[in-house]
Each structure stands twice: as structure tokens, then as C-alpha cells.
Amino acid sequence: MRRLDFSATKVLVSMLLVGVTAAPALALAASGIPALEAQRWVNSSPLNAEGLRGKVVLVDIWEYTCINWIRTSPYVKALNRDYAKFGLVVIGVHAPEFEFGKRAENIDRGIRDHGLGYPIAIDNDFAIWRALGNDAWPAKYLFDAQGNLVRRWVGEGSYDQIESEVRRLLMAAQPGIVLPGVSAEASAFALAAVVAGAPKQSHVLTLVTSDPGVQAYVFTFGP
16 A cells, blocks of 8 residues: 655555555545546546446546555456446546656556556546545545445455445345346455464364265364
């Protein structure tokens, strides 16, 4: 995760090598979808809060050279892949960390190299960044179908939680909707987090067998 301190007019870099970051309070963040005043848009005509009414919106603050964002991108792309057809709109807001990150040719190459097919707002002046009350790369803001901010996540991790919240909001907006299963990406992350972080304890693995003498194995996992 990298934080930007406007008051000191300098960038403070804090690298998260293992990225599970708790979401801070929403008090400093925008309460609704802000004006999306971008220098230009890629993969979409300009979007605005009124036009997004009725959609669940995930705003992803990113920068194409940021290693922390790069590690989050497969999960963001999976959300767009699996839920765009059900009413999720993913918006990538590219805010430059360095001067060369403002150049259109560099940004466009980054979009191509990372395979981003969802709408991208180019925020060279940090207008959207400031309107959100943002202070770090990467950051994600999830808005419900009424345009209200529901959750904010900063840094890496929490991918299973993010997808769970997206699913919850889509189902709230469209009662009775039938969603696909949880993405393979989020499922793998959740499993890895459990295995890596679980304390040692006994778990029962029930076997499906026709042998009445075999009922279960007991095994342990965790550090």
C-alpha cells in the first residue's frame, strides 16, 4: 500500500509484503459516488452518479506501476468478469504516482498490458481521488444501487470479503437474482488465508466409503 500526503507535498511509500489490510472508518471518505471529473475515459463514455443509479459500483483506485495494485488486479478483473452482467460496474480510477504516470501513452500501455476491459477514468489532477477522500494506492470503494458508500478497503487482501459484499448488494438490488458461484480467485484466496493463518487444531475429514469400519480421518493444519 502506498499513501499520498498532499499536505507535505510528498509521497510516503509503505510496502505491504503480505496484504491483508483492515478497512479504516468511512468518516473521511465520500458518502456517495462523487463527481467523476476525469481528464478522459478509456473503455467507456464518461460516467456519472446519476447514470449509475441502480447499479452496484466498485471504484478501484490504481496506478499501473504500483506492485500492490498489480497483485490485486486479478481479483478486480474477476469481479468484472463474473458480475458485470448482473449489474456491477467496476470503475478503475488511475491516479499517477509519478510524473511519467500522467502520460497518455504510458497509461494506455498499462491498461493493455494488465488486460483491463472495464471503464477507466484518468485522474491526473486527483479530482476524483480528493472527492473520495482517498489517500493511498490501491483502494476500493463499494457503493450500493442507491449510490451510498457501503465499504472501503485499502491495500491488498480481503478479496473474499469484497466479493461477498458485491454479491450481497446485487441481491439486495435485485431480489430473486441468481448469481454464479463465488469466483475461483476469491475462493482460492479464502482457502489460502485459512490454511496460512489457522492455529493447529484437529479437524475431522469424513470419508465417503462403503466400508463400515472406516468412518473418518483426523488431521491437523496450520502453523
